[in-house]
Amino acid sequence: xxxxxxxxxxxILNALISAGEEAFDFTQDTGEVPGQLxxxxxxxxxSNMDNMEMSYARQVFVYNDAVVQGAVxxxxxxxxxxxxxxxxxxxxxxxxxxxxxxxxVPLVQAxxxxxxxxxxxxxxxxxGKARHFLEQRYVQFITxxxxxxxxxxxxxxxxxxxxxxxxxxxxxxxxxxxxLEDGEVDGHPVWAMVYYxxxxxxxxxxxxxxxxxxxxxxxxAMFLREYxxxxxxxxxxxxxxxxxLHYRRAIRNSTDPFKRAVYCILACCDTSDxxxxxxxxxxxxxxxxxxxxxxxxDSAGLQDKLTLPQLQSLLLExxxxxxxxxxxQPFLYFQVLFLTGQFEAAIDFLFRTDQLRAHAVHVAVxxxxxxxxxxxxxxxxxxxxxxxxxxxxxxxxxxGRLMMSYTRKFESTDPREALQYFYILRNLKTPGxxxxxxxxxxxxxxxxxxxxxxxxxxxxxxxxxxGAIDKFHGDTHKIIEMVAQDTESKGQSEDAVRLYELxxxxxxxxxLLNKLLCQVVSQPPAPQSDRDRLKALAVGIAERYQSQGHSxxxxxxxxxxxxxxxxxxxxxxxxxxxxxxLDIIQRLQLVPLTQEAVEQxxxxxxxxxxxxxxxxxxVLLAAMNILYSKYKAVRSAGQxxxxxxxxxxxxxxTESYLTYLRKQARALITFAGMIPYRMPGDTNARLVQLExxxx
Numbered sequence: 193x194x195x196x197x198x199x200x201x202x203x204i205l206n207a208l209i210s211a212g213e214e215a216f217d218f219t220q221d222t223g224e225v226p227g228q229l230x231x232x233x234x235x236x237x238x239s240n241m242d243n244m245e246m247s248y249a250r251q252v253f254v255y256n257d258a259v260v261q262g263a264v265x266x267x268x269x270x271x272x273x274x275x276x277x278x279x280x281x282x283x284x285x286x287x288x289x290x291x292x293x294x295x296x297v298p299l300v301q302a303x304x305x306x307x308x309x310x311x312x313x314x315x316x317x318x319x320g321k322a323r324h325f326l327e328q329r330y331v332q333f334i335t336x337x338x339x340x341x342x343x344x345x346x347x348x349x350x351x352x353x354x355x356x357x358x359x360x361x362x363x364x365x366x367x368x369x370x371x372l373e374d375g376e377v378d379g380h381p382v383w384a385m386v387y388y389x390x391x392x393x394x395x396x397x398x399x400x401x402x403x404x405x406x407x408x409x410x411x412x413a414m415f416l417r418e419y420x421x422x423x424x425x426x427x428x429x430x431x432x433x434x435x436x437l438h439y440r441r442a443i444r445n446s447t448d449p450f451k452r453a454v455y456c457i458l459a460c461c462d463t464s465d466x467x468x469x470x471x472x473x474x475x476x477x478x479x480x481x482x483x484x485x486x487x488x489x490d491s492a493g494l495q496d497k498l499t500l501p502q503l504q505s506l507l508l509e510x511x512x513x514x515x516x517x518x519x520x521q522p523f524l525y526f527q528v529l530f531l532t533g534q535f536e537a538a539i540d541f542l543f544r545t546d547q548l549r550a551h552a553v554h555v556a557v558x559x560x561x562x563x564x565x566x567x568x569x570x571x572x573x574x575x576x577x578x579x580x581x582x583x584x585x586x587x588x589x590x591x592g593r594l595m596m597s598y599t600r601k602f603e604s605t606d607p608r609e610a611l612q613y614f615y616i617l618r619n620l621k622t623p624g625x626x627x628x629x630x631x632x633x634x635x636x637x638x639x640x641x642x643x644x645x646x647x648x649x650x651x652x653x654x655x656x657x658x659g660a661i662d663k664f665h666g667d668t669h670k671i672i673e674m675v676a677q678d679t680e681s682k683g684q685s686e687d688a689v690r691l692y693e694l695x696x697x698x699x700x701x702x703x704l705l706n707k708l709l710c711q712v713v714s715q716p717p718a719p720q721s722d723r724d725r726l727k728a729l730a731v732g733i734a735e736r737y738q739s740q741g742h743s744x745x746x747x748x749x750x751x752x753x754x755x756x757x758x759x760x761x762x763x764x765x766x767x768x769x770x771x772x773x774l775d776i777i778q779r780l781q782l783v784p785l786t787q788e789a790v791e792q793x794x795x796x797x798x799x800x801x802x803x804x805x806x807x808x809x810x811v812l813l814a815a816m817n818i819l820y821s822k823y824k825a826v827r828s829a830g831q832x833x834x835x836x837x838x839x840x841x842x843x844x845x846t847e848s849y850l851t852y853l854r855k856q857a858r859a860l861i862t863f864a865g866m867i868p869y870r871m872p873g874d875t876n877a878r879l880v881q882l883e884x885x886x887x
Contacts, residue, residue: 240602241609245550247275249609252557256615260665268558269295283523284551286329290527291555293325294318295562305566310583312487315500315533316424319482322531323425326479327393334360334392353394354401357385371447374407382408383450386416387470390457391479395420411438419458425483427459435459436496453480460484463498474516474524478531504532505585513541522548535559536566536589540576543594553598557616560591567591572623592620592628607640608660615664626674633661634675638682643690647672650694654740669695680704686729693733702748705730709755710803714810716766727759751801754780758807762814770818777815783808784863785815785856794866808867809875816860820882823853850886857883 241249251271258265269292276288297317302308309315331353338345338359345359361380372381382405389398399420402408415435418427427435439461446452449469456462463484471477486497507528518525522545529538535555542552559565568577571592578587595613603610611633618629637646648659648668661668676691685704692700709730712723734756742749757780764773778785782804784793797805826849861883864876 238605240605244275244279245602246609247278248272248550248554249606249612251275252554252612252616253609255561256612256664260663265561267292268554268561272554272558287523287526287551287555290325290530291558293328294321294530295558295564297321299562299564305563306582306586308564309533309566309586315487318533319485319487319500320424322533323479323482324393325531326475326482327391329475330479331356331392334388337363353389353392353397357388357392357397360388361385371449373446373448373451375405377401377405381448381450383448383454386454387450387457390454391476395425415458432459436461456480457483460486460498461496463496474528478528482531500533501584504534507532508534508537508585530555534585534587535564536576536587537585539589539594540587543575543597549598553594556589556591556594560616565589565591567620570623571620571628592617596632603636604640607636607642607646610636611646611660618666630671630674633671634678637675638679638684641687643687643694647675647691647694650690652736654736656694673697676700686726689729689733696743698737698742698744699748701733702742702744702752705733706748706751706755706801706803709752709759710806713755713758713807714762714814717763723759727756730756730759747801751803754782754800754804755807758782758804758811761811765814765818770821773814774818774822777811777818783812783815784859787855787859787862790859790862790866793863797867797869805869808869809871812860812864812871813875813878816857816879816882819853819857819860820886823850823857823886826850826853854883854886857886 239246251268251274255266255268255271269288273285273288273292276285279285297314300308300311300314302311334356338347338356341363344363346362347359348355358378358380361384365380365384372383374382376382377385382401385401386398386408389395389401395416399413399416402413402416411434415427415431418431419425422428426432435455436459439455439459443452443455444462449467452462452465453467453470456465456467457480460483463481466477467480471480481498481503484498485500485503488499513519513525516525516528518541522542526538526542529535529541539552539556539559542548542555545552556565560567566582566586566588568579568588568590571590573588573590573593575590575593575597576587577590578585582588595617599610599613614629614632614636617632618627620628622628622631633646637643640646643649644657644659646660648662649657651657659668661671672691672695676688676695676697679691680688680700685708689701689704689708692698692704705726708726712726715721715723717724717727730752734753737744737749744752757776761773761776761780764770764776777783781789781793781796782800784790797808826846829846861879864871864879
């Protein structure tokens with residue numbers, strides 16, 4: 193009961209998915225043993241997966257199939273985006289388009305995900321992709337706004353960002369806006385035009401605005417051209433210093449919010465300014481900050497700088513979920529964290545919302561398969577952890593725990609789908625050094641009891657019919673053996689026998705069967721009893737071993753067949769077939785039925801396995817009862833026969849046979865007294881009592 197309660201506690205704790213939850217305990221039972229607290233959960237045939245989860249699972253199957261076949265692996269982000277395309281939810285589609293965009297980066301060779309994530313090359317690529325995503329979103333927003341207000345927008349001219357921004361400003365900016373500087377271009381404030389062209393990601397359009405405005409000719413146009421020509425949207429250090437100096441002297445106190453924003457974007461000035469007059473939405477604020485971020489390699493010698501870790505800490509630790517109203521706007525907060533490279537914290541946040549859990553898991557799968565997900569050193573860690581030595585504010589996500597928490601919902605009804613997710617965990621290890629995929633398969637088999645479907649089935653001819661695990665082309669024999677060991681350790685010996693048989697470990701099959709059979713040998717047969725079930729299992733295995741051979745030890749095999757013979761002996765004994773039972777016991781030569789055989793049987797006693805010796809008291813009692821029953825039957829028949837001339841001859845034969853039975857009984861008594869085995873006191877008393885009744 194105590195062990196079962198520990199299992200129940202683990203299950204309850206694992207169901208409480210939050211940042212501070214307890215760790216999975218792989219040292220304890222993760223399946224259930226039928227007992228006083230409840231039976232093993234078995235699928236009822238009705239899936240616990242919703243349509244979204246099933247669609248994701250199909251894509252995981254497609255990906256795993258390519259991995260197993262050794263084919264070119266498809267992009268998981270593309271596969272999952274296809275799922276989002278079919279869902280009538282713009283937020284889900286935007287989420288996957290963001291993941292698809294940000295993860296479309298050239299991966300760097302590194303020994304660990306941490307090494308890859310800290311490389312300047314990858315960080316620069318992530319920031320560039322994040323900015324590109326926000327810029328494309330803004331282009332969509334501008335285009336939608338224009339087409340919703342075509343009359344006011346006065347769309348015309350050559351299609352392109354320049355004219356699109358000009359039309360958008362017809363709607364966006366009031367006719368008169370105080371404080372704007374340096375005149376207009378095409379009827380709109382010049383700095384507003386430059387800013388919105390930059391915001392749309394079209395640097396050439398911003399340069400075109402500067403070329404069309406006389407007031408912007410000179411140093412700024414030169415600065416902007418250099419910015420446009422740079423591959424990473426970064427001015428040279430000398431130019432950047434000039435622009436920052438000019439900003440501090442002349443631009444910081446400007447009344448034109450667009451002008452200040454443009455200078456801050458170009459030269460990463462004044463990183464504490466939120467530019468709320470211009471960036472009125474979180475995406476705008478985030479885009480400006482991403483434009484201002486310095487990588488550690490580029491920020492040497494700069495005082496006023498915003499590094500990526502500083503931005504990450506600001507958004508995650510200083511602002512946090514409350515500031516962004518994350519409970520009501522989960523997609524927005526996920527976007528804030530994901531676009532700033534805080535993948536683990538973003539996934540953890542989304543996973544804590546029931547309706548969004550499936551999306552969080554599959555985002556994690558994408559990053560894990562790209563070797564970009566930071567994971568803890570042990571799969572027993574909490575879901576989100578911060579380890580000593582990690583740079584601030586890096587977090588680690590327990591990917592194994594995440595996947596098992598997710599699959600727990602449907603593993604009992606959809607074990608095949610759960611198996612696909614577990615295959616992704618094949619490179620992780622349990623604290624005991626075991627393959628996590630194999631450990632999860634073992635737990636899944638014990639939980640669902642779908643032995644045949646998952647592991648395969650042994651046919652009558654000894655061949656194994658493949659199961660679901662065979663699709664993964666791994667060492668299925670090793671997996672089956674591990675499941676068998678786990679099953680045995682949990683006391684589910686009958687299931688362990690079948691599994692060891694499936695793994696062709698005949699030695700373990702015989703050892704376990706001997707332990708099981710010795711407990712039920714002397715019980716009377718009864719339909720659907722444990723004894724009859726074990727007998728059927730043992731007889732099937734015995735027939736197979738006799739016809740096809742086996743690799744078990746000779747002692748275990750001889751013990752097994754002897755126990756099966758004893759089962760047959762007790763079958764006849766309990767059903768009143770005493771002559772057949774006595775014939776079996778004579779042929780087995782386990783106990784003596786003559787005084788001459790006593791010493792020989794006593795000498796042979798020590799060669800029998802403990803499983804046989806344990807049943808000897810019952811065998812002796814049964815044999816003595818058979819002799820006494822035959823004795824009574826003969827006596828009764830002799831007393832009932834009529835008086836006749838041949839009576840003396842009959843009496844002589846009867847007495848001779850009764851003497852023969854007494855000698856057999858005496859041999860049993862002598863044998864019971866001589867063997868080096870402490871039999872129960874009532875057994876000896878009963879044997880003596882029956883022998884006395886026969887005298």
